[in-house]
Amino acid sequence: MGERVAIIGAGQTPHRSRRLDVSAPELIDEAVQAALADAGLEPDGIDAIVVGNMEHFEGIHLSDLWAVEGTGGVGKPHLKIATGGTTGSSLAQAAYYLVAGGMFPTVLAVGWERLSDSEGETTTGIVTAFDPIYERPTLAGAVSGLAVMACQYQARTGVRAEEAALVVVQARENAARNPHAHLSKAVTVPEVLASPLLSSPLRYLDMCPTSDGACAVVFTSRPGARRAAWVRGVASRHNHTLLGDVAEGAHDYINTLEQAAADAYGQAGIRDPRREFDVVEMYEPCTWAALEWAESLGLAPRGHAAALWADGTARRDGDLPINPSGGVLCANPIGATGLVRVAEASAQVRAAAGPLQVDGVRTALVTGFGGSFWSEVMILGSEA
Amino acid sequence: MQPVAILGAAQTRHVARRDDACYSELAFEVVAALLAETGFTHPRIDTVITVSSDFSDGRTISDMAVQDAVGAAGKSSSKVSMDGAFALAYAAARLTCGRYRTCLVVAHAKASEGRPREISRAAFDPFFERPLGPTDHVALGLQARRFLARGTVTREAVALAAARALAYANGNPNAHWRGALSSREIQLGPPVADPLHRFEVAPDSDGACALLLADLDTARAHAAARGVPVIRLDAVACATDRHGLGDRDLGLPGVLPQVARAAYAQAGITDPVREIDVAEVYDASAVQTLLWREGVGLPVDLLAGPAWNPSGGALCAQPGFATGLVRVAEVWRRLAAGEGRTGLAHGMTGFVGQAHCVGILRRA
Amino acid sequence: MPPDPVPAPLAAPVPIAALTIEPRAVEGRIRIPYRWPAGRTAGAFLARLRDEGRLYGLRCPRCKQVAVPPRPRCLACRVPSEDWVAVGPEGELLSWTTAPAAPARPAEVWALVRLDGADTALFHRLLDVPPDRLRVGLRVRADVASPTVRRGAITDLIGFCAV
Structure with a gap:
């Protein structure tokens, strides 16, 4: 069977609405240097690099070749993975498999995005993801698909907008301690409810921002004496091409996350996720998604996830902290976003999360989201 | 790396325009051909790696477009956004870690839908x-x-x-x-x-290619049941070079010799001229036909050593990121047909060899 | 409430192979403006080109190679390069090519030029070099636009002329 895989270091840039002071390779370099320093490695200690972003956001074709200036990858194996919102979590999974499969002892995963480069036209890029014959003429980008999901969730559960709003209220509270977060100003429930309506029921403050930023994480089968977060479960579930097909079947919710979580829990021997995880870093592109996915992850019964935020369970000092970093709602450099979740969760397990550290983290749950409701799950633990 | 096996390979015809099919239909066509050839069905395919370029497809998350065509729904899938040969490294790792027994690799490109x-x-x-x-x-x-x-x-x-x-x-x-x-x-x-x-620069083609990889146990059982040879993938090596046109001398093979040496070392090849029977390289120009030959350590004389691009190479069909995977498919086809025991397949990302990948295939 | 409409009887299915498929395509164009911050390294190169009309490279503190275009880290040694050195304005032609002009673009002779003092080559264009003089190793000289029109882009360098 495969090699045991550990995460021994991670680095991020600050995520900001625009980083006009650095070029894309320089932005990548910031994250890479931070990850190498955190892992205590020289560049020669990296055997291969997986790198990803989404080309339409920067307008750079074959972007992995240019990124080599920042990744330090000249002369090294360098694989580009680009899967939309899941890019960052797909990078983590690719790095995991390359190490677990014995291809390379140590792999650096690098995710980056500069959404400000497309001058406010991020959605114009996202719309191209959809089928040009059936969907593209009528779809409005990432918001509309999430709004449909939120509508279904609301209709099924009766959860009110003010309950969903608590997700972003808490996220901003957490982000206030996170120097890398893009949005860290406190918001209140009335402010969320008064923010502009984007696509019913999603309001401006329900949605994640668009950010510039990069993240790098070191995966290895040879951690030596370094503090390690061991990868104990890896799973992903993909879905149909057309959004109308994605929701087919008996479920009134999209079940890829439930399936991926069940797979990963089986690998890690998790039977009671609500009790066994010490922290969760979830890819929540909007407040409502956090509620639905907490349920898909088995952290709350169907229809009852709002209580996690209402009763303080999900707070950083609660029984099951969810997104102590502030999550995607507070920083979203798309190609890096999923990898930031892995970076944050690994730092928690390695007791290296600084001001964000949650006490006594031994097991962490990480999710990624993208494409046509694809779900990716990684479980990290302090023991191999 | 631990060896894995390639159970089958399929290609579409590569042509200037396929107005009868969109690119997900090209992917469907080639996967259907591969399943027919190998006798596999979708439930027996454990995981999928797709290969495509968002810019060439005019579509962000271009892998989303082919999820149904490749049967990825309900499975774990990912996308390598480089030349298809590079996807072998990821596909092999998914097998050698012991999680999956079979991995489908599918690459597509339709140059005719955009302006290359x-x-x-x-x-x-x-x-x-x-x-x-x-x-x-x-x-x-x-x-x-x-x-x-x-x-x-x-x-x-x-x-x-x-x-x-x-x-x-x-x-x-x-x-x-x-x-x-x-x-x-x-x-x-x-x-x-x-x-x-003209004809010294590769054409812009529409086409797709698919390979089915499996662990050696699955491959041996498949070979025994169908009376076909086991074709192993004994090595995959790759590396990225400098990016800018003037950052290195474009007239030299750059990192390719290093990549080839790594692949030879993995596969236990000490004398490539004698040991390799067939080689297929991604030659975007007739200069690359010769330069990459030098890069993998073979003499410049095209008549010495292994059969060199006997398919015509990329010079005669260049379906975008599928081009390198087609090289692997061609080598596989020749080894499966008994035209040699050891083959080399090369892929490239970047127009002038900014990244190279070399795979070594062997008939068991 | 009106009664549910009675569904029309299903027509006998027609096999797809029997249908005449009309070639049909949906056309689209992706229009996204992009703006790439040049950052510390390319930004400094372009600012000095605009302000001084001169070309600079970055010297690696380890291998001492001078990169033009400058790279934030030496691509070989992976250490930061911060030592700016003036290069050119003369240099050596390493390669050139012409390609049929795209619509609305003038025909160009593209070139790789290693400027004096540099170890890597700059991609740019050749200006008015007679075809019979073109050869690898030709001495060429940078032609920089006048200060009033320079705006901090690589096109502030108009191209290279034969010395």
């Missing part, structure tokens, strides 16, 4: 190169001049490599270009990027 020259402009450094408007062909022309300036190969030899590719392609039913032209006729043909002329 215009798209290629977006791959150049945005501060120093792109504002001047070069295309992939400009990069190939600059590389050709550097290569010829070394004086190791004549202008005639480059044209001869192109003429030879066309002649070989006459025996390849999937080739986009075929023909019987002399090296002199090629040198008198229309210039593409001085000093390169």
Whole structure:
């Protein structure tokens, strides 16, 4: 069977609405240097690099070749993975498999995005993801698909907008301690409810921002004496091409996350996720998604996830902290976003999360989201 | 790496335009052919790696478009956004870690749906190169001049490599270009990027390619049940080179010798000239036909050593990121047919070899 | 409430192979403006080109190679390069090519030029070099636009002329 895989270091840039002071390779370099320093490695200690972003956001074709200036990858194996919102979590999974499969002892995963480069036209890029014959003429980008999901969730559960709003209220509270977060100003429930309506029921403050930023994480089968977060479960579930097909079947919710979580829990021997995880870093592109996915992850019964935020369970000092970093709602450099979740969760397990550290983290749950409701799950633990 | 096996390979015909199919239908077509050839069904395929370029497809998350075509719904899938040969490294790792027994790799490209020259402009450094408007062909022309300036190969030899590719392609039913032209006729043909002329620069093709990889136990059972040989993938090595057109001498093979040495070491090859029976390389120009040969440590004389691009190579069909996977499929096909025991397949990302990948296949 | 409409009887299915498929395509164009911050390294190169009309490279503190275009880290040694050195304005032609002009673009002669003092080559264009003079190793000289029109882009360098 495969090699045991550990995460021994991670680095991020600050995520900001625009980083006009650095070029894309320089932005990548910031994250890479931070990850190498955190892992205590020289560049020669990296055997291969997986790198990803989404080309339409920067307008750079074959972007992995240019990124080599920042990744330090000249002369090294360098694989580009680009899967939309899941890019960052797909990078983590690719790095995991390359190490677990014995291809390379140590792999650096690098995710980056500069959404400000497309001058406010991020959605114009996202719309191209959809089928040009059936969907593209009528779809409005990432918001509309999430709004449909939120509508279904609301209709099924009766959860009110003010309950969903608590997700972003808490996220901003957490982000206030996170120097890398893009949005860290406190918001209140009335402010969320008064923010502009984007696509019913999603309001401006329900949605994640668009950010510039990069993240790098070191995966290895040879951690030596370094503090390690061991990868104990890896799973992903993909879905149909057309959004109308994605929701087919008996479920009134999209079940890829439930399936991926069940797979990963089986690998890690998790039977009671609500009790066994010490922290969760979830890819929540909007407040409502956090509620639905907490349920898909088995952290709350169907229809009852709002209580996690209402009763303080999900707070950083609660029984099951969810997104102590502030999550995607507070920083979203798309190609890096999923990898930031892995970076944050690994730092928690390695007791290296600084001001964000949650006490006594031994097991962490990480999710990624993208494409046509694809779900990716990684479980990290302090023991191999 | 631990060896894995390639159970089957399928290609579409590579042509200038496939107006009868969108690219997800090309992917569907090639996967259906692969399943028919191997006798596999979707439930027996554990995981999927797709290969595509968002810019060439005119679609962000271009892998989303082919999820149904490749049967990825309900499975774990990912996308390598480089030349298809590089996906072998990821697919093999998914098998060697013991999680999956079979992995489908599918690459597609439809050059006819976009404007390849215009798209290629977006791959150049945005501060120093792109504002001047070069295309992939400009990069190939600059590389050709550097290569010829070394004086190791004549202008005639480059044209001869192109003429030879066309002649070989006459025996390849999937080739986009075929023909019987002399090296002199090629040198008198229309210039593409001085000093390169038509047929010395690879065409822009529509096409797809799919491979089915499996662990060795699954491969042996499959081979025994169907009475076919086991074709192993014994090595995959890759590396990325400098990006800018002037960051290194384009007339030299760059990181390719290092990549080839790594692949040979993994596969236990000590004398590539004698040990390799067939080689397929991604030659975007007739200069690359010769330069990559030098890069993998073979003599410049095309008649010495292994069969070299017997399909006609990329010079006769270049379906975008599928091109390198087609090289693997061609080598697989020849080994499966008994035309040799050991084969080399090469893929490339970047117009002038900014990243190289070498795989070694062996008939068990 | 009106009664549910009675569904029309299903027509006998027609095999797809029997249908005449009309070639049909949906056309689209992706229009996104992009703006790439040049950052510390390319930004400094372009600012000095605009302000001084001169070309600079970055010297690696380890291998001493001078990169033009400058790279934030030496691509070989992976250490930061911060030592700016003036290069050119003359240099050596390493390669050139012409490609048929795209619509609305003038025909160009593209070139790789290694400027005096540099170890890597700059991609740019050649200006008015007679074809019979073109050869690898030709001495060329940078032609920089006048200060009034320079705007901090690589096109502030108009191209290279034969010396």
